[in-house]
Amino acid sequence: MTPAESDRHKAMKDFLARTAQAAGLEAHVEKTTRIRTSRPDVTIIGSGGVSLGCEAQYYNASAGTVLRRSKAHTDAGLAANWITHDDRFHLIDRSNWMLTRQVTWREISNAADLALVGGFRALVEWRCTASAERPCLDSRVKTGCGKVHLQWDTPRRLDDEGTGWTGHQGNTKGITVGQTLIGAATGSVTPLFIPSRKDRRAGAYMWVSADDRTRWSDHRSTETPDAHEDQIPGEEISFSGNDADTTCKFGEDTWFPGAPLERRGAQGVELTITVDDPAPARAAASIPGPRTSPGMNPPGAERTLGSLHVAHTFEELVQMQHAADEAHTAVEQLQDQYGPPTQTNWTVEQQASWDTAWRTWRDLADDVQAAVTEHAKEQGTPRHQVEANVKTAARHPELVAGG
Numbered sequence: 060m061t062p063a064e065s066d067r068h069k070a071m072k073d074f075l076a077r078t079a080q081a082a083g084l085e086a087h088v089e090k091t092t093r094i095r096t097s098r099p100d101v102t103i104i105g106s107g108g109v110s111l112g113c114e115a116q117y118y119n120a121s122a123g124t125v126l127r128r129s130k131a132h133t134d135a136g137l138a139a140n141w142i143t144h145d146d147r148f149h150l151i152d153r154s155n156w157m158l159t160r161q162v163t164w165r166e167i168s169n170a171a172d173l174a175l176v177g178g179f180r181a182l183v184e185w186r187c188t189a190s191a192e193r194p195c196l197d198s199r200v201k202t203g204c205g206k207v208h209l210q211w212d213t214p215r216r217l218d219d220e221g222t223g224w225t226g227h228q229g230n231t232k233g234i235t236v237g238q239t240l241i242g243a244a245t246g247s248v249t250p251l252f253i254p255s256r257k258d259r260r261a262g263a264y265m266w267v268s269a270d271d272r273t274r275w276s277d278h279r280s281t282e283t284p285d286a287h288e289d290q291i292p293g294e295e296i297s298f299s300g301n302d303a304d305t306t307c308k309f310g311e312d313t314w315f316p317g318a319p320l321e322r323r324g325a326q327g328v329e330l331t332i333t334v335d336d337p338a339p340a341r342a343a344a345s346i347p348g349p350r351t352s353p354g355m356n357p358p359g360a361e362r363t364l365g366s367l368h369v370a371h372t373f374e375e376l377v378q379m380q381h382a383a384d385e386a387h388t389a390v391e392q393l394q395d396q397y398g399p400p401t402q403t404n405w406t407v408e409q410q411a412s413w414d415t416a417w418r419t420w421r422d423l424a425d426d427v428q429a430a431v432t433e434h435a436k437e438q439g440t441p442r443h444q445v446e447a448n449v450k451t452a453a454r455h456p457e458l459v460a461g462g
Contacts, residue, residue: 068100070164071115071142073399074173075101078237081414081421084244092135097128102137108246112137122149129154138243138250142236146177155250155264157236169391171421172237178264179234180211180251180330182271187333196331204333209278211253211265211330239266251281255327263328278332371430373449379427380453386420 072088079086085104092098092112099112112132129139141150142157150156158177167173187195188203197204214234242248249269254262272281371379393413397405405413431449435442451458 066164067117067162067167068115069399070167071117072100074167074170074236075103075113075115075142075240077413077417078172078240079103079244080410081417082237082241082244084241092132092137094135096134097131099132099137103240103244105244105246108242108244108248109138109250110136111140111240111243113140113142113240116141116143116148116150119145119148120150122153125150125153140240140243152262152264155266157239157266159236168394169387171417171424172235175214175234175236175239177213179214179239179248179266180271181214181234182209182267182275183212184209184274196333207334207336209275209332209334211267242268251275253279253328253330256329263330278334279329371434373434373452376427376430376434376445376449377452379423379430380449383420383423383427384453386416386423390416390420 076086076088079101084106087102087104089098089100090102092102097112100115101111101113103111103113105111112135114128125141129141132139139154140157141154142159143150144159144161146158151158156178157175159173160176162170162173183193185191185193185208187193187197187199187206187208189201191203193208193210195204196208196210197206239248243250243266247269248266249272251265251267251272252262253265267275275281390413393409393416397403397409397413427449428446431446432442434440435445438445
């Protein structure tokens with residue numbers, strides 16, 4: 060493991076612990092489980108949901124290591140949850156996982172939250188007609204099949220459509236690591252395993268909303284995989300094509316990479332189904348358009364979503380961004396003053412002060428993002444351009460004045 064990876068690993072542990080603690084959850088860093096079979100990077104104690112054994116993974120651990128450590132967490136009453144940045148790693152779909160973008164340790168340390176780009180799915184349900192916005196899964200594009208389709212879709216982060224829906228409305232707040240962690244611990248998010256058709260020991264591990272899991276269970280079984288069952292063997296060994304060099308290279312700076320890994324994913328997993336009608340319990344209700352998952356919003360999100368209908372001028376957006384930047388500076392100053400929480404024992408007063416500052420920053424940052432989205436829609440301007448202009452005006456007013 061390189062020094063950069065080590066710093067990133069520590070930063071991710073700090074992020075997971077403070078995110079849980081800021082939501083009022085009990086979290087422990089590098090604490091041995093009660094039966095002393097494992098020691099997760101971060102343990103988050105559930106409050107109405109599942110308790111999590113989180114592992115920040117920035118190198119490709121072997122499939123056997125992932126399975127063994129996940130089983131140890133399960134035996135201790137924890138839901139194993141692996142956080143990584145590379146979807147080619149062996150941990151993908153061998154346990155519950157979360158995928159983030161490539162981020163540095165400093166970006167993790169300064170982040171109010173991190174976008175979740177893999178590991179979470181949303182269940183989309185629609186009546187297949189000729190006017191339906193989604194295409195027919197049975198290839199009857201022109202007329203539609205008249206049945207009801209259900210599809211596990213990947214939430215989108217870049218176009219304000221949290222359910223992956225290609226039409227109107229949508230969820231303007233993308234799913235994040237913090238939201239999913241808090242939701243899992245409090246019960247609004249739950250793990251789901253969908254077995255492969257070829258081998259039921261393999262399949263797709265996903266985090267989903269509790270409501271989506273309930274709707275899926277109306278049509279399919281949602282059994283939990285047996286952690287004690289024999290697991291499938293790992294992928295075939297791949298070779299780089301380089302001849303073996305038997306000469307001693309001790310002290311030399313040499314490195315011969317192996318063949319690149321292919322992206323891991325669920326093979327032969329049923330992520331879409333078609334039924335004649337909705338489940339009896341929901342038949343009376345109309346099939347919805349895009350769905351948002353209940354309980355997925357972080358603290359303060361209700362206030363933020365409510366502000367979407369309030370128009371903001373550009374000057375107001377600049378003032379909001381300036382306030383969020385000042386709040387961010389306050390968080391950084393406190394962390395510099397107190398030291399990293401995994402290396403320094405904060406007092407109760409210090410923890411409370413930092414939590415208050417961090418929550419204030421998150422709320423203000425969420426408000427800015429929601430207001431920028433609404434402003435861009437009203438003005439018909441690309442969102443990224445509005446956000447860039449707002450940040451420039453807030454952080455470098457001399458450039459705006461000079462321009």
